[in-house]
Amino acid sequence: MSVLVPIDDSDPAMKAVEHAAETYAGDTVTLLHIINPRAGMYGDEALYAYESILESKQQAAADLFDRASELAAEHDCSVQTESIIGFPARDIVSVATDEDIDHIIIGSHGRTGASRVLLGSVAEQVVRRAPCPVTVVR
Template sequence: MAVLVPIDDSEPAMSAVEHAAETFPDRDLTLLHVISPNTSMYGEAAAFAYDEIVESQREAAEELFEEVTDVFATHDRSVTTETIVGDPARSIVEFAENEGVDHIVIGSHGRSGASRVLLGSVAERVVRRAPVPVTVVR
């Protein structure tokens, strides 16, 4: 049985990591970081620097995974890490389908006021499309 925890550098994602480590002590855990290169924010030259942009984001993902391993060390756990390039919500759902994931634990955006009841757009789409149960952590 496997649990997928999609992560980025947000507080809700770190809360999802903690929750998964505590709630699923006997399951294999996979941390997934999806690189979604938004080349529009880099201007026209981005088309020529696509590989460099993706490589830079892969390096950032490795740093993120190193930070998160501290959480699992305190729970005496090891995890598998994966980095893929694509649309975040679609990639998370496809990964869950293709890798035999039984459960997804995902962070939601921390919001206040009326928007607090709404999930982040990625979390919302994963909840709607996932073939397995999804736990959303704030």
């Protein structure tokens, strides 16, 4: 079974990794991190500092993968890692489709009300668009 776990630097993402590792112990799980280089960049900063900001985000992704891999290893689950530049919800679904993923396990912050409407929910968008079953972990 091919399992995809999109991760960011949040507690719900690490809970999703742990859930996947427990559920698919002995299997290989793919951890996916989407680097959105425009997130947190405004105005001229986006134009002049793109390369250094991208490099910083790639290093942060490597550290994130190390942390998640250690967590998965505690449950005898091996991981593959993939990091791409893009937009989280759209590219999670694209990877799942392109790589013929059987199951996605994703963390959710559990936002409700106005914050959910204003900020959107990557997990909700993935659930609506994914080509396979999705488990949402809070």
